[in-house]
Amino acid sequence: MTKNICLVLSGLENICNSDDSNSYMIFGKWMSLIPDKIPNKKIIYFKPSEEMPSEILKQQKYISDIYTSFLGKLADILNEYHSEDMSVRQWEIIIGPWLKLYIDTLFVRWKLLRSALSQSPKTVCILDTKGVKKIPTPVSRDDFSYLLNNNVFWNQFILSEALVSTRENTIADVETNPIKQYTEKSLPKVKSLRGRIKAFVRNRLKCFLELTSRSLSSKNSIVISTPYINIKNQLKISFHLRSIPVFYFNKKYHSNCLYVDLSKRGILKSVQNCCDDSFSDFAGRMIHTQLPTCYFEEWEHLKDQKEKLKLPKSVKLIYTGSSSASDESFRLYIARQIALGTRYVISQHGGVYGVSLIPPKAEFYEHRVVDRWISWGWSYSEKKVLRGLNTKMLSHTYTHNSYGEKLLLALPNIEYSPSRIVYSDPQTIINIHLSVLSGLDVGVASATIIRPTPTQRHKSFLKVFSERFEISNKNSFWKDINRSKLFLCTSNSTTLLEALAANIPTIILLGHTEGLIRPEAEEYYDALEKVGILFKDPVLAASQINKIWSDVDTWWLSDDVQNARDRFCKQYSNLMDNGTKYLAACINA
16 A cells, blocks of 8 residues: 555544645545545545455354353343343343344454554544544444444444554554534435325324234233234234234334433443453443443333333233344343243244355344244254245235346345445445446346335435436335346345245346355255356356347246256245145244
């Protein structure tokens, strides 16, 4: 690296003296504003290097050990502070979703920082954290997620604190900057009137179902919370279980904490007593500021919100999908119930599970806290995992439209602010998509639809696609599928499993991190690659699309392709007749 590189952790807007002879390196716009006083040509976006799978696995083991250590220590601290007597498992149900996200988020920033420092920048700019009057402390797990993804100052604060904790002696000069300018990113746009009316009607129906089912509850009841199964099939499952269902829909946590007095959080500093290296010491120290208030200052308020749910005082089973990770009061309810002997069962609620080399945070957490976990088809050595079926397809019937004319490309959710230990550079992801699109024949390109994730329809990166291709604004994935004759999937995601289960002609392109597969899953992905469904090179994927475009169905319905698809689906996106009865048997196992 050249000698005049300044690594800016404080945000370009806060540097005291900009020097025309310097270039300024940042990790991304998620941790810095871009002031007009600094020309774009002077800004370097640091690109992390790719890591070997063996190194990533070591990091996962390291992170898991820290998680277990912190969890046990926090359980002791919180029991003492709140005069509780809950088990480690109960506390993990409550704080686990935040704790795993917290450690992963800090670790990936730590890795980025160490990697950038290894290139010997001339200067490192950090915030004057001692001068920070109000440290951004989250109120809940979801609020922590919002901070890391949207709050520039929060990221500057964490990175500056990380620099202080690295204990590096190779930094030539550290410049401490005061906070001069800060603007938080705007909140999502308000829904249209039609959207608000739909949301209102939907919420009223949910309230009616909750109230009605609670009024019929008994000691033989089960609580069912958004397992991606419609109400009709939830009733069928309850019938097979011979139980009365109590329906529950996840709720947001509403904080009443206006100010956090960090001097009263001294007990949390003892987490550092279980730390034995610089990163774990840093992560342990930051818990003092980053433990959500709902687990500490607002504990009594959280208990009150749990009571306001008015769920049964005792049930024999709680069956959930994805809702519990974002619902603080419901997780407290679950924790209280398991102490009474209630069984806790979760169904898989998306892609990647059982496949990704590094388990997603939800899989890691859920497997630890449940009594039974029902997959979409896979089952390995983990005794808690039962082979199930794709619950999202349980009520969905799809007939491929052979008269479709479009190529549908569904963009993955492009994460600018990293929260996974396997971090993919956003621009690299965009470039992979542009590469495959540039390789398409003119006739195919003109028929291509780009479908961004609903939360990213207004992102600036879409401009490079919208200049040449149609951008879908349809809410339903299936509406876009219905006008397409071929689906190009570029992520190891839920849509991949849905498309293959529905027998939709599909080409799969997996980049470096998306292609990191567990050894036990490799044979199924290799089979897809062998028959021309899966590719790791965008040029080869484009070539295959051009080759089959004139007669997609003949290729897709060939015996080799269908056999590979069918074998894959039985393992990772399983379908079966009388699925509700089979699910009930899994839940009751």
